[in-house]
Amino acid sequence: MSVRRGVEVSIAVAEAAGFCDVDVVAAYPITPQTHIVEHLASLVADGHLDAEFVPVESEHAAMSACCGSAAAGARTFTATSSQGLALMHEVLFIAAALRLPMVMVVANRALSGPINIWNDHSDIMTERDVGWIALFAENGQEATDLVPICHRISEDPRVQLPVMLNFDGFIVSHMIEPIEQLSKEEIKTFLPDFAPVQRLDIDNPFTMGPVGMPNVYTEAKMAGEHAIRASYEPIVEIFKDFGDKFGRYYNPVESYRTDGADIIFVMMGAITETAMTWVDAQRDAGTKVGIVRFRLWRPLPADDFKKAVAGAKVLAILDRHFSPGGPGGPVAQEVKYTLYGTDNAPKIVEVVVGLGGRDVFPEDFDDIYKRAEAVLNGAPVPPFELTQVRGGHYGKI
Amino acid sequence: MTHQRQNPIETWLRSDRMPHIWCPGCGIGTSLNCFVRAVERAAIPKDNLFVVSGIGCTGRVAGYIDVDSFHTTHGRAIPFATGLSLARPDAKVVVYSGDGDLAAIGGNHLMHAARRNVDMTVVCVNNLTYGMTGGQLTPTTPRTAVASTTPYGNYEHPFNLPQLADSCGANFVARWTVFHVRQLTRTLTKALRTKGLSFVEIISPCPTLYQRRNRLGDGTQTLEYYRDHSVVRHGANTAEVDIDFQGEITVGEFVTRERPSLRECYEARMREVLQDDFAPFGVRP
Numbered sequence: 097m098s099v100r101r102g103v104e105v106s107i108a109v110a111e112a113a114g115f116c117d118v119d120v121v122a123a124y125p126i127t128p129q130t131h132i133v134e135h136l137a138s139l140v141a142d143g144h145l146d147a148e149f150v151p152v153e154s155e156h157a158a159m160s161a162c163c164g165s166a167a168a169g170a171r172t173f174t175a176t177s178s179q180g181l182a183l184m185h186e187v188l189f190i191a192a193a194l195r196l197p198m199v200m201v202v203a204n205r206a207l208s209g210p211i212n213i214w215n216d217h218s219d220i221m222t223e224r225d226v227g228w229i230a231l232f233a234e235n236g237q238e239a240t241d242l243v244p245i246c247h248r249i250s251e252d253p254r255v256q257l258p259v260m261l262n263f264d265g266f267i268v269s270h271m272i273e274p275i276e277q278l279s280k281e282e283i284k285t286f287l288p289d290f291a292p293v294q295r296l297d298i299d300n301p302f303t304m305g306p307v308g309m310p311n312v313y314t315e316a317k318m319a320g321e322h323a324i325r326a327s328y329e330p331i332v333e334i335f336k337d338f339g340d341k342f343g344r345y346y347n348p349v350e351s352y353r354t355d356g357a358d359i360i361f362v363m364m365g366a367i368t369e370t371a372m373t374w375v376d377a378q379r380d381a382g383t384k385v386g387i388v389r390f391r392l393w394r395p396l397p398a399d400d401f402k403k404a405v406a407g408a409k410v411l412a413i414l415d416r417h418f419s420p421g422g423p424g425g426p427v428a429q430e431v432k433y434t435l436y437g438t439d440n441a442p443k444i445v446e447v448v449v450g451l452g453g454r455d456v457f458p459e460d461f462d463d464i465y466k467r468a469e470a471v472l473n474g475a476p477v478p479p480f481e482l483t484q485v486r487g488g489h490y491g492k493i
Numbered sequence: 494m495t496h497q498r499q500n501p502i503e504t505w506l507r508s509d510r511m512p513h514i515w516c517p518g519c520g521i522g523t524s525l526n527c528f529v530r531a532v533e534r535a536a537i538p539k540d541n542l543f544v545v546s547g548i549g550c551t552g553r554v555a556g557y558i559d560v561d562s563f564h565t566t567h568g569r570a571i572p573f574a575t576g577l578s579l580a581r582p583d584a585k586v587v588v589y590s591g592d593g594d595l596a597a598i599g600g601n602h603l604m605h606a607a608r609r610n611v612d613m614t615v616v617c618v619n620n621l622t623y624g625m626t627g628g629q630l631t632p633t634t635p636r637t638a639v640a641s642t643t644p645y646g647n648y649e650h651p652f653n654l655p656q657l658a659d660s661c662g663a664n665f666v667a668r669w670t671v672f673h674v675r676q677l678t679r680t681l682t683k684a685l686r687t688k689g690l691s692f693v694e695i696i697s698p699c700p701t702l703y704q705r706r707n708r709l710g711d712g713t714q715t716l717e718y719y720r721d722h723s724v725v726r727h728g729a730n731t732a733e734v735d736i737d738f739q740g741e742i743t744v745g746e747f748v749t750r751e752r753p754s755l756r757e758c759y760e761a762r763m764r765e766v767l768q769d770d771f772a773p774f775g776v777r778p
Contacts, residue, residue: 125623125627125642126626130627137641137642137644149642151642153632154598183598208566
């Protein structure tokens with residue numbers, strides 16, 4: 097029986113990876129992910145985990161080593177953040193294209209420059225197109241539970257894709273939270289032994305990663321697109337199986353107090369918890385406002401999202417990254433894509449908050465709510481706004 | 494009213510950035526002090542010096558020294574400095590970074606800069622660990638030393654950095670510890686005057702992580718170890734200067750050679766091929 101105990105989320109996540117009996121961990125130190133792999137290194141050194149820990153010389157090497165070990169059929173785990181994820185960039189495409197199952201935890205942190213070690217989503221959002229399945233956890237319990245879930249998704253014979261598990265650096269990774277940690281035995285009932293569909297095998301030799309000439313490249317890309325879209329069903333099924341076994345049910349999209357809400361806030365990650373506290377107070381005061389958040393980000397659960405926001409008149413979308421000179425924040429872009437052309441589509445107020453570790457307080461939601469309320473009352477939809485800027489908002493800096 | 498004396502290197506520091514992040518007993522500050530004195534001795538004008546750093550505790554030098562400086566991404570100080578050196582042949586370009594930055598994530602660049610013999614001075618403060626991220630194993634951690642990612646001691650072969658720089662062709666290769674402040678200052682002066690690539694390794698304590706985790710005492714005790722276990726061997730064969738865990742540290746100026754620098758090679762070849770049509774960069778009409 098699992099016990100609820102106070103533990104740093106990074107340690108709980110590392111323990112969870114250990115209980116998943118991973119075979120290879122290849123990682124390079126980068127803040128704020130470091131505690132995860134350090135703890136795994138200790139588990140290996142102390143003999144609690146029969147695995148190879150590879151202290152590589154860069155993240156590029158880490159992801160390359162992970163590709164090698166996954167290709168050999170080993171259960172593979174790594175973790176990184178920010179610049180580390182950016183340095184892995186070219187190899188991330190390869191892991192997905194070669195259908196190499198592995199799990200990577202990303203403790204989200206801002207990208208340079210200026211150099212900043214604190215939390216936002218610029219690292220993961222610039223890696224949206226790499227072909228990995230991506231999930232966002234909002235707290236330690238969820239992050240810890242998602243580790244075995246991610247391994248199961250990744251290794252499902254219908255999926256066979258790498259999976260990225262995101263949670264906010266420091267804000268989640270370094271928090272000591274009460275976490276009900278599944279035991280190794282419990283995880284074993286949920287996560288079967290890794291049985292790769294294909295792996296490098298000297299008795300049945302084949303080649304991974306050869307050149308794809310123009311006559312096959314498009315088909316290869318199409319196959320990858322099919323694979324990640326088709327992963328949706330197994331993901332939902334695995335979420336349900338986890339809930340049936342352990343009582344904690346997860347969904348691709350979560351709604352909070354959206355019944356009859358005119359305005360719905362849309363966001364991802366840990367700020368959702370602050371938002372929930374704020375929404376409770378608003379609901380108590382009779383304001384019709386709710387929250388929808390993406391847990392599954394790739395494949396984008398468009399239909400779930402449409403259902404979750406049906407009936408809302410205005411969506412206030414909070415992004416933790418934006419495309420300079422481009423169409424605003426990534427969540428807003430994708431929500432607009434999802435809703436474009438649908439009947440009675442809600443109006444969208446986009447804001448960028450919490451860049452590079454700037455805290456998001458309940459008062460910030462008051463401010464955003466006012467903008468959304470103005471639109472609800474017929475004001476024109478404003479362009480995307482970089483909020484929390486000292487001295488003024490977008491356009492008035 | 495008491496008379497306050499200014500720190501002799503104060504004019505070279507961005508004092509608005511103080512207090513610095515380095516821990517008590519850390520050697521990076523000492524190395525910076527020696528470096529600044531060497532710059533003064535080499536009579537390099539402040540406006541003609543560039544300091545480029547990567548990421549890590551030593552990388553903070555670029556933020557603290559009051560010259561034109563660039564704090565690059567992890568491992569990329571040398572490529573950045575290569576561009577700078579080629580574009581500004583009149584200036585002195587210094588890469589000031591740590592072992593994790595220069596030998597691990599940026600190791601490839603160190604090799605190639607030494608091979609090309611780029612005009613630059615590479616100062617590598619080697620504290621045998623990744624200090625900023627919590628004391629993980631680096632490619633220079635001696636065997637059996639404990640790091641956060643090798644709790645039962647390192648089992649990998651470490652780099653011998655002077656041998657690496659030497660075998661790749663650097664024009665000047667030396668090593669001191671932060672105990673040897675006078676020798677280090679002299680050597681840094683020489684390195685700054687060297688054409689082509691000069692590489693100076695500075696062995697320095699990380700009392701917070703490396704020394705404490707390995708139960709080696711504080712900064713002072715580490716300096717005593719440096720004093721008692723360093724052996725000066727100028728011109729030593731760099732293949733024999735490995736550092737074993739708490740073993741002897743060979744220090745001195747190991748290599749001085751006059752291989753043409755990247756710029757000299759480039760200009761010679763271009764002149765050979767293009768003859769009078771060639772105009773070196775920076776002096777074009």
